[in-house]
Amino acid sequence: MSGLPILSLAVWVPIFAGFIVLLFAGADRDSPRARALAMLGALAGLLVTLPLYAGFDTATPAMQFVEILPWIPRFEINYHLGVDGISMLFVILNSFITVIVVLAGWRVIESKVAQYNASFLIMSGLLNGIFTALDGMLFYVFFEASLIPLYLIIGVWGGPRRVYAAFKFFLFTLMGSLLFLISLIYLYLDSGSFAILDWHRMPLSLATQQWIFLAFLVAFAVKVPMWPVHTWLPDAHVEAPTGGSIVLAAIALKLGAYGFVRFSLPIAPDASHAFSGLIIGLSLIAVVYIGFVALAQEDMKKLVAYSSIAHMGFVTLGFFLFSPLGMEGALVQMISHGFVAGAMFYCIGVMYDRVHSRQIADYGGVVNTMPKFAAFFMLFAMANAGLPATSGFVGEFMVIMAAVKFDLWIGFIAASTMILGAAYTLWMYKRVVFGAVGNHHVAGLTDISRREGLVLTLLAVCALGMGLYPQPFTEVMHSSVDELLRHISVSKIQ
């Protein structure tokens, strides 16, 4: 471990960069400078996270790069950061996606450029804070604070129904997290500290565990989102600008799932076992029912939004099978979904910028005018459908295997995603890209610019690389996942 507080840098460099952008390029005429500064900030943010991977010790399940400082001694709240094999990858993923997002908004966003980029940078730092916080209250503070930038992003730069979507997003998430807050206070008063790791070790009666599990469930289920509290997501996705959709799909959705791994499972293991049937049931509903809902969508963004919900169903399913394969599969799925869903939204954004429509019916034959784009889009569509050799396949396959081992029928229902996912994604792809040129908009399309090509290439390399050689991703998780499962298998009831 080097002397630099790498995690603090990962959190505060982007936030600081965001304020720099606001301060030095706040005026409307300074847009080019705002973009350049934001790019620098995002790159710096990515750069400071790289030592996390390089210096990571894969042999230990313990927290690494730990920083601890008293923050609010009045309530024994510490500024306590650290990563293990589960959270480390998300920090890097998030910092990487921030670069993508700044690039994605380069030409598209014309008004209040500084505020747009600053919102993303600040949010990036806050999200890193969520993934690295080891203090319950610090986690909560980052968790809630990250609502503000996304609320503004959806509301200021969003589509026609942005106000509705922004409010729905904010209030849904807030509703979930307030119960979470009460649980945190309860745990604090019970244990005398806000340290998450102390809570992991703390014995709790089954009834208490169940209440806490349910309160956590409300918070995380909204964030994942799980059926039936998923309805904010399609609205938020459809109305958000492309960058907002990318962050929402790639990172924000992971927070709920991450919450399960960091809070629900280790703090309330007995309750997790007791409620595993419920979670598995909800996950399967998400996979199958939401899969059918996706099939019926006319709006591309909505379709991908629903497919995200279905994919996240896989993640929660994987967690609650309590096997290494399922857990790792779920984590791989989370990261892969970050690349693939991000890329899908970016592809839709590329088309939207040209045609200003997201309706599938307004397209057709895009391949004729945008061949390069169609090739990239094809790759991501395949990954979204879970085709082998793409990253989408690895996670889904692992989870399905684990599910089959757990119970054949659950495995069978889960495997239906292979068909459904292929059906809605590829059918959409077919209607949009293939066939004769649909209308004069499509006829007038220009193929991707170099900047767009760069974004797509970066994402494609990640999606393919992870599909072909998932080893670097899975090997860092092993010991942490094993330790987590060992921890969950021991009862906390005393």
Added chain:
Amino acid sequence: MTLAEMQFVVPKLGIASAEIFVLAMACLILIGDLFAKDRDRTITYVLTQLTLLGAAVVSVTGSGAEEVSYTFSNMFVADRMGDLLKFLVYISVIAVLSYSRAYVLDRPEMAKGEFYVLCLFATLGMMVMISASHFLTVYIGIELLSLSLYAMVAMNRNSVAATEAAMKYFVLGALASGLLLYGMSMLYGATGTLEIPAFAERLFKGAGYDGIIVSFGLVFLIAGIAFKLGVVPFHMWIPDVYHGAPTAVTLFIASAPKLAAFAVVIRVLVNGLILFSHDWQMMLIIMSVLSMAVGNFAAIAQTNIKRMLAYSAISHMGFMLLGMGTGVIMGDPSFIISAYSSSMFYVVTYVLASLGAFGTILLLSRAGFEADEISDFAGLNKRNSWYAAIMMTMMFSMAGIPFFVGFFAKLSVLQAAVAGGHLWLALVAVFFSLIGAFYYLRVVKVMYFDPPASAEPIEATMDVKLLLSANGLAVALIGILPNGLMMLCTESLADSIVF
């Protein structure tokens, strides 16, 4: 009483030096103002500000009461809580006067000189309330504050709304004062003393008083205090007065008096009547829940931002009372410092946010134009993103979203409620916070998502710019590092709670 006992004792004037200073200056300024030729009363304004600054300096360096000390035959107490709250009162009145300077100048119908003098007298009233250790001192302080405020609300005498608000405020305020006095007379009847420490001692001794009469007195007392705090069901005046009063006066009412009212709660209920905590805690909890319910639901329906903030004030005072209502757990007072200091922290942070919010309303108001509709904030981000950011900070702080200080205030009160075994109260409180978030978000929405209502540039003098920015930064920075203020509240309160 023999002659020997009637010796005249010179009271310790030193510990009341700030009060004496403010009183003397207020009288001097009042007389001086008569001879002022200048229509803008710049001299009066500057002298008033200097007086407050001087008092602030005195309270930081001067009395430095390490221990609790009494004077004026135990009618007046000086202690660290008093010092801290008074200091905050000076600061907020200084901010109020700066923010409202332009507003007052723009309105020829408002009496310039009298406005500042009344502000000083109101400040003196608050100082007396904060330092009261005798029921009559409490009463005198409240009356001095209230009478000044009645006049200030009515100051814009051509405005029907203001006159109506003043009338309502006066009639209801007089009723509340009556209730307060009536309650005090009962307490006096039961125990034979009005000195708060002696009164508490009599109660502790147990014998020789009728508990029923004390309980009755307590109910009247609480009704009177609840009126001053503005909590349901004694809140009727709040929306009308906030709405009808000139915004400068609304700003005044919405800030510093909350601090003084909090001090009265501590002096009277905690230091005087802790033995009856079981009774008053129940009352406070009921009022707290009702206030959060009425305040938050009614605020949603408002289109006028002053009215909205009035209802929000009701809900915030309710939230604050939650901390006061959960201090003594099953007769065990060991938790009270934590609970009451959370309430104190809550009030302080609320006053900060309230100052900033009304300050922004004043900033947008011009001669002949009151920016008091929520729609007047439309597109503020496009007109001036810095002021929009400040207003947004205030709104998120009031909504209790981290990293703004309001979140930590809510956290500490919720923590007190859960620790007090009132888990359900904490759940009710967060439920109403969720409702509350909606209308604060609406203000943010109007400022950020909507097109500008006017393209008029926003002008402000340098001192307002600086103070408002400092105010916004304080809400944000104390949010990032809240521990200092929290500890200050805890420590100063710990010294002041005596029984």
